[in-house]
Amino acid sequence: MQRVEDPRLLAGRGRFVDDVAFPGMLHAAFVRSPHAHARIVSVDASAALAVDGVLAVYTAKDVDWLAPLVSSGPMRDDVCVQSRTPLAASTARHVGDPVAVVVARSPYLAEDGRDLVDVEWDALPPVVDPLQALEPDSPLVDEELGTNNICHAEQSAGDVDAAFADADYVTSIRFHSGRSTAAPIEGRGVVAEYEDRGGGRYNIYSSTQMPHLLRMFIAPVLGVPAGRVTIKAPDVGGAFGLKCTVFPEDIVIPAVARLSGHPVKWIEDRWENLAAGVHSKDMVCTMEIAAKADGTMTAFRGRFVTDSGAYSSVPFSPLVDSQVAGVYLSSCYDVQNVAYSIDNPLTNKCQIGAVRGVGWVPGQLAREVAIDRLARTMGKDPVELRLQNMIGPEVYTTPFGQTYDGGSYAAALEQARDAVDYAEFRQRQLRAREDGRYLGVGFSPFVEPTGWASASAAAGGMPIPFFDTASVTVETDGSVTVTTGLHSDGQGHETTLAQVTADELGVAMDSVRIVYGDTDSSVFGMGTYASRSAVLGFGSIRESAGQVRDRLTRIAASLLEADPSDIDLVDGVARVKGVPDKSVPLQQIALFGYFGGTARPDDIQRDGLTATAGYDPGETYANGCAAAVVEVDVETGLVTIEQLAAVEDCGVVLNPTIVKGQVAGAIANGIGIALLEELAYEDNGEFISGNLINYLYPSTTEVPSLTLHSIETPSAVSAGGVKGVGEAGTIAAPAAIVNAITDALSPFGITIEKTPVTPEYLRQLLRAADHDRNKLVGA
Amino acid sequence: MKPAKFDYYRPYSVPEAIEVLSSHPDSKVLAGGQSLIPLMNMRLATPAALVDISRIEGLSGIDTNGGLRLGATTRQSDVLGNAVIQQRWPLITSAVVHVGHPATRARGTFGGSIAHADPAAELSAVMLVLDASFGVQGPAGSRSVSAEGFFLGHYTTELAEDELLVEIKIPDISGWYWGFGEIVRRHGDYALAGVAASLRADEAGLVTDARIALFAVAHRPVRSSAAEARLVGTRLGDPAAADEAGRVALDGVEVADDSFVSATYRREAAASVVKRVVREAATNSRSGTDGQ
Missing domain, CATH: 3.30.43.10 (Uridine Diphospho-n-acetylenolpyruvylglucosamine Reductase, domain 2)
Structure with missing residues (x-):
């Protein structure tokens, strides 16, 4: 099944925010802080305004009629509420923080003006280290809050202290998961126009994953009811969670469209994307495991400190990293004594948001790296140790109360093990070492919470209610229109959701049109992120299409003088079971549905052939396993991924091509996290990764040919047994790669304590190892 | 942007x-x-x-009669795709593979890379080991500048503001062995350290000439006289000599460091890549037609 959107996108006929243009449209460029932390003494725009074609420069004062953008986080009492003005009013809190916006007749002139805005700064001491930020004497990032810590929380189940006291082995690691981001090909972008009638209304094009939520959050800041804001998200060139954030620019551009009286466009550049979008996964983790002599793991204890950046992001807050690292700590292991604590210190860096894999990635790294360490300490095989401690395939409730809907936890690990010829590999590894070559293998079985909705979010410690709907209409000619509040930014919803609808209604897929990405024409939904759309899309469409199908069946039954239970709807035709020549085409049924007068059942006279239904599934969890085989060049510290195998179990697969694409793309993302991607700040808070020369993500040459396997364990909970798949590889691959590198270098006894594992870092570790060995020899 | x-x-x-x-x-x-x-x-x-200068007629073109003459605006992709260059100057071909990506090579010019003088540029180092000379024109007329005297520092060359690099001349290198390698995190990126090498040996297999040029390690591409000195007189392909050449390759060179890559790392990477390239050079069939 090919993706129906691909011909449009591959032929360059996609329509993105930057393709939107209005007569008289102006262009915006933001003046951003070059400092990590500085007071704004004054802003002098006179030189900028002297440029022919620069129409206006706006600062926080000019938009002081806006309400603040408030991050209340995931509706928990223990999370600080932080407010910010969309343009920094008195203090800039990270490099890239917007302080003014220049509006001009072209993007070139806007940047000319930007460079001429003279901001006088008074530098303040930056808060750069997240652990120091938690100290009582640390300077505050946001004085108003009175603390740097957005949230401290702890949770435990069972008797963790007793388990550690009774342990035969205790393994403890510290791991710093590096700072990375999404870096989609298309950055952020906003085009806004303001209509000064009826109290004013905003028409906004935005590169977002969540049109309705964006509207919900920005309308009150703009001071208008949601009904006077339209968000249109046309084709979106990649998002990966970056674009399920509400940004200051989302508010400032509509505001200056109103102030200037012109439509205004802002298209983010790469530096802005890297410096001032969202960052992710920067977490200092400590992980401890208690185990008995026979290898039974009895307790996990974790501490997760998210380097949260300067602002608590809207809507998910930095807890989207720390909280989920903690609360899913036991993953696929039968460990009943579990405890974690989280902290979310603000620092003078870019905010942390919900980028693909979120805090599951650092959590997975900490746990799986620690399990490998335990295996080495005990002299046990890492695969056997994991299998020994794994939960069974049936429905299972974790110590923290998440209820898994069945999965192939052990089977996925076994399949990954076989995919890399594990036993044979160990022989090959030994032979290679004799030639001075260092090969290693690493495993990373995972559980991915998917289909995020009310129940799963609550189980994840992020108790946000979710609401998602789909509306299905069989038109008068029998064609089908579906609208959804989900959004597609590469996932292929025009394909999968059409497939699902076509199956449910018994029509050809190309007669189904999927409408999304416009708050005026799509039904309300919470958007696409958190691997939720397959589950939510399928469930909401099955429910609404099912209602329409029921009506079609009853009409067909009356037209064919048969019992509704004897009607089959297949290939756009209703037939009486067992009587092949008694049939009526859907087109005729549809016409009758609209124009059949009182011959139609009452409910069809009232509702026609449209049904809208919501869906809020129970908890559903995908699982799987990644296995990496790497070679490490000990002279240069370069890592080559020889093989990357992934076993994915996302329940019933709707479209194998799309699932494979999701898994492969997520693995590429994971390779970047493990080896390449690093958003670096100097000790003074200066940001030094603001271009793609320094921020490296994997290209095709860094991603090996992947070995992909699939297991289908239908969800015991969700409609159709479907689970989500969007983040699996990103969660699993980094830990597999780090474990493989450590395995390769086991003769040197090195300990990897951070990602990305750069050649520079590996050489540091190897130099220290050589030094230690020489000391031993010397002694 | x-x-x-x-x-x-x-x-x-x-x-x-x-x-x-x-x-x-x-x-x-x-x-x-x-x-x-x-x-x-x-x-x-x-x-x-x-x-x-891209529309100036005669400023691009490849002439392989005798030595190699490249017009300054010859596209890197045209050099890469030239079969005669691949056969007679394989060092150039194998280096161009590492210059950016197909899309950038389709526009990027050979002379542009040289005149830009990025210290991490592969072609600059290759020019040093191939003993290239550059044809330069200015208001006062034409002159020829050797590769050795051309690269002065970060993005700085012997070219005056009003001078134009018009052609690159590379002698025939029949009889030379060659090697090229770089340490790079992703293919096509700026190298962390890299080396181009050419060697000549007598009939007894002893190295008579060695040219070793490193890039991405200092403020300009540098010949390593220390490594060259260690190789001359040794048996071509002698692994110990290659190790030694690597070990001393950056002696006396002020090695660059930045927030991402330390000088210590560059020294280690350079030692490794010099060793490997020198070893590999001995197995690279000599250039030109005499060895065929």
């Missing part, structure tokens, strides 16, 4: 180009634009004028 305002000139002859360069002090030559335009987009470069 939009450049500041600049004037644009498109001369159709070399004298015309030099005239424009001379009369516009803050002007830059635009060839393939693969380095200059990103710098301008990021406003790291804000020249008052661009002098686009």
